[in-house]
Amino acid sequence: KGINFFGMGFCSPFTPCDQYIPVRNLDDEPLDDVKIVELQKSLFSGSWGSHYAVVDKDGNEVPGSSASKSSEHYLDLPMDFGLGIKNGSITYDAGDDYPSYDPNQDYYQMHKETTFSMSIAELNNLLFLGSYTDSEGRHYNLELEACEEAVNPPQSYVTGPFDAWDTEHDNVLYPPNDRNISTKVVNKPFRISLASLNRTNDGYETKNGVGSNIEVAVYSMDAPTVSISTSILFDANTTAHIAYSEELTINRATKHAMLAFNICSTFEDNTYTMYPNNQCTTTSPDCNSTTATPTWHICPATDPFAVRPNVFNISAPASRDLELLTASKDENLTLVAQMYGSSSPSYDYNITTAKDDLIISKTTYDRDNNVVTLEGSLTYALSDFDIEDGRAINGAGINFSDVGKVKIRIIDDTWSNIDSVDPLAPADCTETGRWICGEVNATFIPDHFTFSNTKIYNSNNDNFTYLSNDLNESAKLGFTLTAQGDDGQPTKNFTQGSWENPVDINYSVVQINSTNANKDEIDTTGNLGFASGALTIPWNETNSTKILRFNYPRTVNTAVNPVMLDGLTEVTIQATSRYTALISGATKDIVGAGVADKNATFVYGRTNAPRQRFMAPVGATAGNPAVDLIFFEVYCSSCTRELLPNGTDSNTSDDPRWFINTKHSSTAHGQVFDIIQKTTGTTYVSATNGNIVGNGISDTDLVYGGGRNYPYKATMDANASSWLIYDKYNVNSERNEFEVEFDGGSGAWVGKKEATPSSTQRDGADKTNRRSMW
Numbered sequence: 098k099g100i101n102f103f104g105m106g107f108c109s110p111f112t113p114c115d116q117y118i119p120v121r122n123l124d125d126e127p128l129d130d131v132k133i134v135e136l137q138k139s140l141f142s143g144s145w146g147s148h149y150a151v152v153d154k155d156g157n158e159v160p161g162s163s164a165s166k167s168s169e170h171y172l173d174l175p176m177d178f179g180l181g182i183k184n185g186s187i188t189y190d191a192g193d194d195y196p197s198y199d200p201n202q203d204y205y206q207m208h209k210e211t212t213f214s215m216s217i218a219e220l221n222n223l224l225f226l227g228s229y230t231d232s233e234g235r236h237y238n239l240e241l242e243a244c245e246e247a248v249n250p251p252q253s254y255v256t257g258p259f260d261a262w263d264t265e266h267d268n269v270l271y272p273p274n275d276r277n278i279s280t281k282v283v284n285k286p287f288r289i290s291l292a293s294l295n296r297t298n299d300g301y302e303t304k305n306g307v308g309s310n311i312e313v314a315v316y317s318m319d320a321p322t323v324s325i326s327t328s329i330l331f332d333a334n335t336t337a338h339i340a341y342s343e344e345l346t347i348n349r350a351t352k353h354a355m356l357a358f359n360i361c362s363t364f365e366d367n368t369y370t371m372y373p374n375n376q377c378t379t380t381s382p383d384c385n386s387t388t389a390t391p392t393w394h395i396c397p398a399t400d401p402f403a404v405r406p407n408v409f410n411i412s413a414p415a416s417r418d419l420e421l422l423t424a425s426k427d428e429n430l431t432l433v434a435q436m437y438g439s440s441s442p443s444y445d446y447n448i449t450t451a452k453d454d455l456i457i458s459k460t461t462y463d464r465d466n467n468v469v470t471l472e473g474s475l476t477y478a479l480s481d482f483d484i485e486d487g488r489a490i491n492g493a494g495i496n497f498s499d500v501g502k503v504k505i506r507i508i509d510d511t512w513s514n515i516d517s518v519d520p521l522a523p524a525d526c527t528e529t530g531r532w533i534c535g536e537v538n539a540t541f542i543p544d545h546f547t548f549s550n551t552k553i554y555n556s557n558n559d560n561f562t563y564l565s566n567d568l569n570e571s572a573k574l575g576f577t578l579t580a581q582g583d584d585g586q587p588t589k590n591f592t593q594g595s596w597e598n599p600v601d602i603n604y605s606v607v608q609i610n611s612t613n614a615n616k617d618e619i620d621t622t623g624n625l626g627f628a629s630g631a632l633t634i635p636w637n638e639t640n641s642t643k644i645l646r647f648n649y650p651r652t653v654n655t656a657v658n659p660v661m662l663d664g665l666t667e668v669t670i671q672a673t674s675r676y677t678a679l680i681s682g683a684t685k686d687i688v689g690a691g692v693a694d695k696n697a698t699f700v701y702g703r704t705n706a707p708r709q710r711f712m713a714p715v716g717a718t719a720g721n722p723a724v725d726l727i728f729f730e731v732y733c734s735s736c737t738r739e740l741l742p743n744g745t746d747s748n749t750s751d752d753p754r755w756f757i758n759t760k761h762s763s764t765a766h767g768q769v770f771d772i773i774q775k776t777t778g779t780t781y782v783s784a785t786n787g788n789i790v791g792n793g794i795s796d797t798d799l800v801y802g803g804g805r806n807y808p809y810k811a812t813m814d815a816n817a818s819s820w821l822i823y824d825k826y827n828v829n830s831e832r833n834e835f836e837v838e839f840d841g842g843s844g845a846w847v848g849k850k851e852a853t854p855s856s857t858q859r860d861g862a863d864k865t866n867r868r869s870m871w
Contacts, residue, residue: 118207118225119154120241121198126232129193133207133241134226136186147211151191154204164189164207195229258294258304258369259311259333259358261398263521266290267340271300278356278402279521280513280531281315283446285407285437286344289356293333301337307371308333311358315345315404317445318353321383322395325349325404325445331358347404350434350446350487352512354404355397363388369396402522403513406434406443406487409535411505414492420540420678421685424500425582427478429492432507434484434533442487446512451484452477454511457495460504462538463595471596472589473499473541500580500588501596502540509533542598543580543588543630546672546689551576553664553697554636557765561659561731561742561758563702564651565820568617570767571646572662572697574604575636578672578689580627587630597624598687600632602645604670609649609660609699616647645670649699651820654828656732656754659700659740664693698740701732702758703823704769704787704795704815706835707751711799713807713841722785722798725837727769727815729761729793759793767818769795775812775834779804782811782837799837807841 149164168185225241262276267290315326326347361377376391384396412431413419461471478494513531516522526534556562580591590596602619706727716723741747747756769787781804787795814832824830
C-alpha cells in the first residue's frame with residue numbers, strides 16, 4: 098500500500114527509485130513461458146522515465162527476458178478477476194528455464210526503475226498475475242500471493258537486529274548468551290564484537306541494501322543522542338559479524354554508558370523498518386520514539402556499562418611535601434581522577450559529598466619500609482569535598498592522627514556498580530577491575546613539642562650551686578618533652594625504634610655578674626629514647642648525652658655575692674627536630690618552647706681552715722694526730738643573707754664575709770683532696786686527704802714529729818675542687834693555704850686546743866663580728 102493520501106517519489110537518473118519484486122518458483126523443476134503482470138489499482142498513478150527488466154538476485158538482467166508497460170485499462174487474459182479501475186500494466190516476460198527458488202543460489206526479480214512517480218494513495222494497490230508452463234506441458238494462469246517471508250524485505254525488528262559484546266564472549270558461529278560489556282576506561286582504546294542479528298536473535302545475518310555504513314559509538318544514557326567516543330562504521334550490508342572491531346576511545350566518564358548503532362529507520366507498532374542512510378536527516382530523541390518517516394534512531398546494545406577514570410592521582414597539597422605532612426591536621430590532598438595515558442582529569446566524573454562515596458584506608462610502615470601496625474587512624478577531614486570533572490574542588494581533606502609513614506588508599510567502589518554482575522569487571526583495583534583506585538605514600542610528623550614539669554634544679558637538688566667553670570658543679574634542667582599533633586595529643590609513634598626523630602634541646606639563661614653561662618645542651622643526630630611520644634629527663638639524669646646543665650664563670654681571686662636565677666623569667670628552653678624529605682630534600686623544623694619553674698641560686702665558695710695550734714703530744718704521732726677542721730664556706734659581703742644556703746641562720750668562721758655552708762654534706766658539691774706542707778725543703782708535717790664529716794666540715798689528720806723542735810709553724814696547701822679554690826692574691830692559684838702551729842707543752846703562753854678536736858670555738862650567736870677566743 099502507498100501512504101495514506103498522496104505520495105510522490107522524486108528521483109533522478111543519479112538516484113533512481115528502484116522497486117524489486119522477487120517471484121519464487123516453488124516447483125522443483127524450472128518453468129517455461131513465464132510471464133509476470135503487474136497491475137496497479139489506483140485513482141491515479143503516473144511515472145516518467147521508467148525502465149523495466151527481469152533481473153537475477155544480483156540485479157543482472159536475465160538473458161532473453163523482456164519487460165514493457167501498457168496503458169490499457171483491461172488486459173486480454175484468459176481469466177476474470179474483476180479488476181475494476183486499472184492504471185495500465187507492466188508485463189515481465191521471463192521466458193523459459195525459470196529457476197527453482199534457492200535463496201543462496203538464484204532467483205529472479207521484477208525490477209522497475211523510475212526517475213519520477215506519483216500516485217493518489219487511496220485504493221492504491223499492486224496486483225500481480227502470472228502464467229507459466231510446467232515440465233509436463235501444462236499451462237497455468239494465477240494470481241500471485243505474497244511470500245510468507247520476503248527475500249529482501251525492509252529490515253524491521255523489536256529487540257534489535259544489532260548487538261555488541263566484549264570480544265572475550267564472542268562466538269563466530271552464533272551470538273553468545275553472555276553479551277556483557279565490561280567497565281571501560283576514559284581515553285583507553287578498546288575493541289568490541291559487533292553483530293547484525295536475525296529476527297529470532299539467535300543468528301547472524303546481513304542487512305542487504307540498507308545496512309551499510311552504520312555508525313557505532315558510545316553514548317551516555319543521560320544524554321543518549323550525544324556521542325562520548327570516537328565512532329566506527331559497521332557495514333552490515335555485507336558483513337553480519339565482526340569479532341574484533343576497530344578501536345573505540347571514550348572521552349568522558351559515565352555511570353551508564355551504551356554502545357549504540359545509529360540506524361536510519363522508522364518505528365511504528367513496535368517495528369523498526371530500515372532505510373538507506375540518505376533517507377534520514379533528523380535524529381529521534383531515543384531508540385524507541387515513534388517515527389513514521391525515516392529518522393536516525395540511536396539504538397543500544399544489550400548491555401549497558403560504566404566508563405570510569407583510569408586512576409586516582411593523589412599528590413601533596415599546594416606548597417606542601419608528602420613527606421612532611423602534619424599529624425592530626427586536616428591535609429587537603431590534591432586528588433585527580435585521571436584518564437588513561439594522561440594526567441588530565443576525566444570529564445563528567447562528578448561526585449557530591451565525595452567522602453560519603455569514596456573509601457579511605459591505610460597501610461603503615463616502619464622506617465625500613467616494612468609493613469607494621471602503628472598507632473593512629475586515617476580518616477577524612479570533617480569538612481566534605483566535591484569532585485567536578487575529575488578534580489577534587491579545594492582538595493580532598495584527610496587526617497592521620499599520629500606520626501609515621503602511611504600509604505593512603507582511596508577507592509570508588511560504587512561508580513561502576515552497573516557492571517557488578519560482569520565477571521570481566523571484578524570488584525578490585527586491577528586494570529580490568531571496576532573500582533577507581535589511587536594510593537600515595539605520605540609521612541606524617543609532629544606539629545610541635547610541648548614542655549611540661551620543667552624545672553631548674555640546683556646542684557645535687559640542694560638549695561645552692563657553687564659558681565664553677567667546671568660543669569660537674571652546675572644547675573640542671575629537668576622536664577618532660579612531648580611530641581604532639583595538631584590537636585595537642587601525644588603522637589605515640591614518636592617512639593624509639595619506631596618514628597622518633599633526633600631532637601636538639603637548647604636553652605638560654607640571663608647573664609650573671611656580666612658573664613654568660615657555660616652550658617651543656619642536647620645537640621644530637623641520634624635518638625633520645627622517646628616512649629609513646631614523650632621523653633622525661635630528670636634532674637639526676639646519668640646519660641651524659643641527655644644532661645642539660647649550666648653554670649657561670651668564676652675567677653679564683655674575685656669572690657662575688659650570691660645571685661638567684663628566676664626560672665620563669667630568666668630561663669627559656671626550646672626543642673627542635675629537623676625533618677628532611679628524602680625525595681625533594683625539603684626540610685621542616687618542628688619546635689616547642691617553654692620556661693622553667695623554680696629558681697636556682699649561685700654562690701661563690703671556698704674551703705677554709707682557720708689557724709690552729711696543737712699541744713703535744715697531740716699531733717706528735719699518727720696514733721694521736723692533730724685533727725684539723727676545714728670549712729666549706731660561701732661568700733656574702735653585705736648581701737641578701739636569705740640567698741645563703743643556711744639563709745639568715747648562716748654563721749662565719751674567721752671572716753665576717755665568709756659563711757659556713759652546713760648544707761655541703763657530700764662530695765657531690767666538691768671536696769678537699771690531698772694536703773701537703775708548703776715548703777721548698779724538708780717536709781716535717783704530713784697530712785691525710787680531706788674527709789667530709791658533715792655540716793659543711795671536712796677534716797684532715799696532721800702529724801708533726803718534732804723534727805724542728807717546738808713551737809713549729811707550718812703552711813699547708815690543700816687541693817680542692819676547682820670551684821672551691823680562692824686566693825685573692827693569685828688568680829692562678831690551684832690550692833688553698835692554711836696555717837697550723839705545734840707547741841711542745843701546756844705551761845707556756847699558748848692557745849689551748851679543745852678536748853674534742855675542732856676549730857677554734859666560736860660563739861653560737863648569730864653575729865658576724867670577729868671574735869678572739871682563748
